[in-house]
Amino acid sequence: MFQPLVGIVAGSDSDLPVMKEAAKVLDEFGIPYEVVISSAHRVPDKTAGYARSAAGRGLKAVIAGAGGAAHLPGVIAAHTSLPVIGVPVSYGALNGVDALYAMVQMPPGVPVAVVGINQAGNAAILAAQIIGAGHPPVREKVESFKAAQARKVEAKDALLAELGIEAYLNRKGDGRF
Ligand code: RP5
Numbered sequence: 001m002f003q004p005l006v007g008i009v010a011g012s013d014s015d016l017p018v019m020k021e022a023a024k025v026l027d028e029f030g031i032p033y034e035v036v037i038s039s040a041h042r043v044p045d046k047t048a049g050y051a052r053s054a055a056g057r058g059l060k061a062v063i064a065g066a067g068g069a070a071h072l073p074g075v076i077a078a079h080t081s082l083p084v085i086g087v088p089v090s091y092g093a094l095n096g097v098d099a100l101y102a103m104v105q106m107p108p109g110v111p112v113a114v115v116g117i118n119q120a121g122n123a124a125i126l127a128a129q130i131i132g133a134g135h136p137p138v139r140e141k142v143e144s145f146k147a148a149q150a151r152k153v154e155a156k157d158a159l160l161a162e163l164g165i166e167a168y169l170n171r172k173g174d175g176r177f
Pocket residue numbers: 010011012013014015039065066067068069089091
């Protein structure tokens with residue numbers, strides 16, 4: 001078992017279907033992680049304890065996803081010096097806009113990096129970039145990922161140039177962007 005470098009924290013098990021994408025991306029980068037459920041509101045002491053122990057246990061970044069009045073990443077950031085990345089999860093009447101605002105509007109001095117609503121994969125890429133800044137093997141994996149992504153776009157652009165827009169959109173095969 002590898003030492004986890006990233007903590008993925010879900011405010012509820014109902015957030016796990018969104019947060020599993022972060023785990024999938026970290027798997028692709030070969031970055032060990034742990035996944036826990038901890039709510040800023042329902043188990044505040046557990047959440048604070050997790051955040052306080054995170055750096056000492058070797059974590060390098062925390063990804064925290066929650067919906068509604070999503071204070072989870074902010075509370076974690078209040079208790080750790082590690083970078084915290086918030087994932088606003090769509091939930092309830094406001095579909096994640098409430099969570100986005102709750103996460104991004106942190107007071108000066110306690111920043112949380114926030115990705116788009118349900119964009120747990122982007123949170124994992126950002127965590128990999130943070131870790132990669134001081135860890136060349138991870139940085140090289142991030143660079144390979146970005147290069148592969150660029151090649152896919154270039155291939156699509158070349159196909160568009162070859163077929164024209166109508167044939168491109170009507171073709172059978174690998175679909176659109
Ligand atoms: C938030 O409330 C959780 O992060 C979740 O997104 C939402 C609903 O939680 P459950 O009632 O499904 O546990 O705190």
